[in-house]
Amino acid sequence: MAKAKVKAAPKKEITDTVDETITREEVKETKTEPEKAPPTPKASNVEKTESFTAAFKNDAHSAVDHFLKHNTDNPEEISREESDAGDAGVRVTLTYK
Amino acid sequence: MSKVSAIIPTLWKAKDFTDHLVDVLVEDVSVGEIIIIDNAPTDFLYNHDKVSMFCLEENIYVNPSWNLGIDESSYDKFIIFNDDIIIPYNFVSQLESLLTSDKGVIGIDAPSVIKVPSFDGENITFLDRKIELKPTTNRDWGFGIAMAGHRNSYYKIPENIRIWYGDDYLTQMNNEEGKVNYVIDDIPIFTKMSATSDLEEFSEIKNIDTLMYDRFVKRKE
Numbered sequence: 001m002a003k004a005k006v007k008a009a010p011k012k013e014i015t016d017t018v019d020e021t022i023t024r025e026e027v028k029e030t031k032t033e034p035e036k037a038p039p040t041p042k043a044s045n046v047e048k049t050e051s052f053t054a055a056f057k058n059d060a061h062s063a064v065d066h067f068l069k070h071n072t073d074n075p076e077e078i079s080r081e082e083s084d085a086g087d088a089g090v091r092v093t094l095t096y097k
Numbered sequence: 098m099s100k101v102s103a104i105i106p107t108l109w110k111a112k113d114f115t116d117h118l119v120d121v122l123v124e125d126v127s128v129g130e131i132i133i134i135d136n137a138p139t140d141f142l143y144n145h146d147k148v149s150m151f152c153l154e155e156n157i158y159v160n161p162s163w164n165l166g167i168d169e170s171s172y173d174k175f176i177i178f179n180d181d182i183i184i185p186y187n188f189v190s191q192l193e194s195l196l197t198s199d200k201g202v203i204g205i206d207a208p209s210v211i212k213v214p215s216f217d218g219e220n221i222t223f224l225d226r227k228i229e230l231k232p233t234t235n236r237d238w239g240f241g242i243a244m245a246g247h248r249n250s251y252y253k254i255p256e257n258i259r260i261w262y263g264d265d266y267l268t269q270m271n272n273e274e275g276k277v278n279y280v281i282d283d284i285p286i287f288t289k290m291s292a293t294s295d296l297e298e299f300s301e302i303k304n305i306d307t308l309m310y311d312r313f314v315k316r317k318e
Contacts, residue, residue, distance in 0.1 A: 034124050034186035040222040043209035043285035050212075073208040 047078060047095055055089035057082065064094045100129030101174040101189050101196065101245070104166030106159050108137045111181035111289045113216040118178060119143050127190040129172050134162035158259035158302065160266075167251050173198075176245035183216070183287040184243060185224040192228050192281070198247040201271030201278035203230060204240035204264060209280075211287045220287045230279035236268040240280065242288055250276060255313065260302050262310040273317070 052063035061080070068075055075096040085091040103122045107115055122128045123145050131148045138152035151165065163177050174196040176189060195203065213220065233240075241264030252270040254263045268278045 034121075034223055037186055037221050037223040040185040040224045040226070040284060042283045043206075043211065044283055046211055046285045048211050 045097065047097055048075075049093055049095050051091050051093045053085045053088045053091045057090045057092075060090045060092040064092050067094065068096070099174065099193065100172045101127050101176055101193055102166070102170035102172045103128050103131045103189065104134065104163065104170065104175060104177045105131065105180050106134040106136060106162030106166070106177075107180040108156065109135075109139070109141075109180075111216075114182060114289060115180040117183060117216065117221070118180065119145075119148065121184055121186050122189065123147055124186060125189045127193040130170065132166045132169055134166055136162065160254040160259050160263040161256060163263055164253050167248070167253075170248075173248050174245070175248060175251065176243065177241075179242040179288065181289040182242055183213075183220045185222045185284070187224040188228075188284070191224050191226075192245055195228065195230060195279075196245055196247050198249040199276065200246065201250050201274075201276035202244055202246040202264070202267045203279045203281060204233075204236070204244045204268075205242050205286050206231065206233075206280035206282060207237045207239045209283060209285055210239035210242060211285050213287045213289060215289065217287075220285075222285075224284065228284060229282045231282045232277045233268075233280050234272075234278075236265050236278075237280075239286075239288075240264050240268070243286060255309065257309045258306050258313070260299055261306040265310060266313070269314075269317070 050064075050067060052060050052067070054060040054063060060082075064080060068077060078095040078097060080095075081093045083091045083093065105115065105118065109115065119131060119133070122131050128147065131143075131145075133143065133148060133150045134157075135150050135152045136156040136158070142150055149169070151169070157165070166177065167175060174193065176192070176196075178184075192203070211220075244264055244267070246267075250267075250271055252267060254266050258266060271278055
């Protein structure tokens with residue numbers, strides 16, 4: 001692999017030369033070869049999650065309902081999962097597309 | 098062949114994302130150079146001849162970093178990335194021909210921004226279809242996590258707007274020039290959103306940025 005090209009910064013507030021204490025390391029090798037990666041899906045087909053936390057369970061679910069109703073992208077609800085949010089109350093995690 | 102300058106300001110708050118982003122850009126034949134604005138230098142450097150690293154003595158913040166990256170870029174086309182995102186391989190190659198001087202800036206569509214808690218190799222994909230653009234009149238959430246254009250569509254962001262509103266400024270300036278801004282349609286971009294800008298230490302700067310951008314908008318009205 002070729003050596004890093006390190007430019008001296010031209011502005012007064014930045015270094016004029018590269019700090020000599022900086023050492024060069026090898027960049028991490030690619031874990032996935034580009035052509036072997038799966039094709040990119042449409043974003044609209046990828047499941048997403050959003051969490052809503054409230055003191056009371058019903059309020060957290062109401063927040064989810066509000067998100068779904070007022071999102072102009074018309075998200076499709078896949079599932080909801082409740083979890084304990086400690087002092088904050090209840091967390092409802094919405095999975096949607 | 099026309100090429101694109103990729104610009105990445107970083108504080109290394111999501112290094113696994115940044116490592117992969119640089120790797121994707123190194124592999125992309127349309128990326129002529131990768132300019133890393135390193136606002137928190139350590140002993141780490143990317144070791145590739147496409148990569149230039151500007152190691153700054155102190156954090157100049159994101160919008161001045163964008164300005165610096167554009168000043169130092171060698172190509173007519175640019176793309177600026179957050180350092181905590183996963184884009185598909187071949188993303189810039191599919192985008193390059195769309196970066197023309199008659200357009201404003203091109204950002205990411207809010208529904209295409211997918212928040213993830215950590216880096217996950219399952220989100221690494223290869224873009225084998227053409228990118229389609231949608232015109233947009235507003236700068237919506239997520240627009241600036243990856244933002245591209247022709248050099249003629251970049252306007253230097255005022256120095257007193259340092260972290261937030263940089264993308265608002267660019268979209269507004271292009272609107273005033275009669276150019277249409279766009280979002281990329283339906284290509285998923287995974288992000289550990291606001292890995293850096295949510296830090297408590299930046300809340301005061303946010304207040305100042307808001308004040309300065311409001312003044313800018315009012316002057317235009």
